[in-house]
Amino acid sequence: MPALPSGIPVPDDGGLPAWARPAGPVATAQPFGVYVHVPFCTVRCGYCDFNTYTASELGGGANQAAYATTALREVTLARQVLADAGRTPAAVSTVFFGGGTPTMLPAEDLARVLTGIRDAWGLAEGVEVTTEANPDSVTPESLRVLADAGFTRVSFGMQSAVPHVLATLERTHDPLRIPDVVRWARDAGLDVSLDLIYGTPGESLDDWRTSVEAALATGVDHVSAYALVVEPGTKMAAQVRRGEVTLPDEDDQAAKYELADDLITAAGLRWYEVSNWSRPGHECRHNVGYWRGDDWWGVGPGAHSYVSAPAAVSAPASGETADGGTTDGGTADGGEPPAGVRWWNVKHPRAYATRLEAGHSPGAGRELLTREEAHLERVMLGVRLREGLDLGVLSAPGRTAVAGLVARGLLDGHAALGAGGVPPRALLTRRGRLLADAVVRDLTA
Incomplete structure (x- = not known):
């Protein structure tokens, strides 16, 4: 897993910088999302570098059964931090439970965390509430519990429909289970998305066609297709280095992307972000919020959060740039006010739980975004959207x-x-x- 970035220390109470407080009334129309990271997995896939842990990796002090209670402590802290900064949102626009495998927790625990978020800020009318899930981590009963609690979407990590590709990725589910879990989720009243990965070593173009067609045959309204990226430090990176597996070239990945786009578009879904397709009205609004620069709070070990500066602070003057922020005061190094603040929590679930139990912020560090950095991110993310x-x-x-x-x-x-x-x-x-x-x-x- 990659190390956390270095940054400015986060105050013990998690308080935001003084410049983040609006000078006047709070603009409550600003969309606000909540991300909840659940860092547990049954096995670690060889290509994965997310902040996740199996039971054997956790050791003492990181009780999975107590995780919902721990996460709710951070929700309470978040409510106080935003209130102290005059940034209380009118309501939460989107909630996303990611991981890891959130559905390794009992559905009742996920429902309890969602209730805590609702109690802290309220949920907007038509709120989107998503959980990621592995196909082998849900039942018809657990999906009904989630739907009754207010969840509206589930995103299944399908990855492939071809057994030898799943084996290379070290995915444990039976691909024949996919139509079943999609049907169970829809019977519970949930929207369904399927996540696919292309470019696995040994995957042919016909293998990829099989996977895309199998996903579309379920009739889902949203499909994500991501090129496999082998990150340094992962098991698969070591396999590549030793010559045990060979990664496809760029032409192979391009051909697979174009095939996916052809098939998914023909099925009535359209791209709305480079790696995502949906029927109209079924886009993942939480992820769109990231790409558009909305505010969000990330709950959980290693989770990141972002709050933009009030409009009067962050509006750039024509031609101005900044050369970076290294202090936590009212301006970045160039003498300009920052455009926003991003922070991240400690990575290990044990350290995360210990800090919150002691009444401290789990924040490990934060950075002030200069206008130049914020502009770069706006271009980098905004240009990926269909709009x-x-x-x-x-x-x-x-x-x-x-x-x-x-x-x-x-x-x-x-x-x-x-x-x-x-x-x-x-x-x-x-x-x-x-x-x-x-x-x-x-x-x-």
Whole structure:
């Protein structure tokens, strides 16, 4: 697992910097999401570098049975921190339980955490509440408990429908179980998403077609398809280094992405983010909130949170930049006010529980985002969306780069001209989606 970033120490009470307090009335319309990290898994997959732990890795002091109570302690802390900063949201727009495998906890525990979030801030009308799940970690009964508690979506880690691909990924579920769990979730009244991974060593194009077609045959309204990324320090990275497995080349991954896009689009779903497709109205609103820069609080070990500066503080003056924040005062190093603050919790469940039991913030560090950093993130994330990125957000060099990106077939020319009464925007073509990182580099000059 990667180490946490270094950063400014988080105060013992978790309090936000003074500049994060609005000067006037709080703008309650700002969307606010809550992420709950559940760090438990039955086995560690060889490609995974998430902050997750099996029972044998945890040791004493990290009681899975007590985890819901521990997480609720952080919810209580979060409510106080935001209230002290004058940032109490009107209601929570989205909640997302991720991991790990959240459904390793009893459904009643997940429901109890959601109730605590509701009690702390309220849930907006039409709130989206998602949990990730492995196909072998749910039953019809547990899914009904979640739906009755207010969950609205479940995202199953399908990954593949091909046994030898699942074996390489060290996934433990039976692919024949996928139609069953989708049916159980829908019978409970839940929306369903399936997550797929392409580019596993040994996966052929026909294997990938089999997986995509199997996912679509269930009739789900949302599919995510991610290219396998082998992170340093994982078991699979060691296997690659020793020559035991061979990763596919970029052309293979591009062919699989294009095949997925063809099949998923033909089934009536459309892309709304580079790696995500849905029927209209079934987008994952929680993830869209990340991509649009909404505020959120991350509960759990290793979870990250973000709060933007009040508009009067963070609005940049034309041409101003900042060279980084190294203090926790009212300005970044360049003398400008920060654009926001991001922080992250200690990683190990035992340390996380110990801090909260003692009445302390579990925060391990935080950083102040300069306007330049916030601008880069806005471009990097916003350009990945189907709605595209307003060209007015770009710097002058970035706007100059648009024509060349259109000429190379990476940005849509009509969108760049502002067709249909919509302001000119940077909208990725399908080829641009394959080269999104290169597009961002050009747009940020």
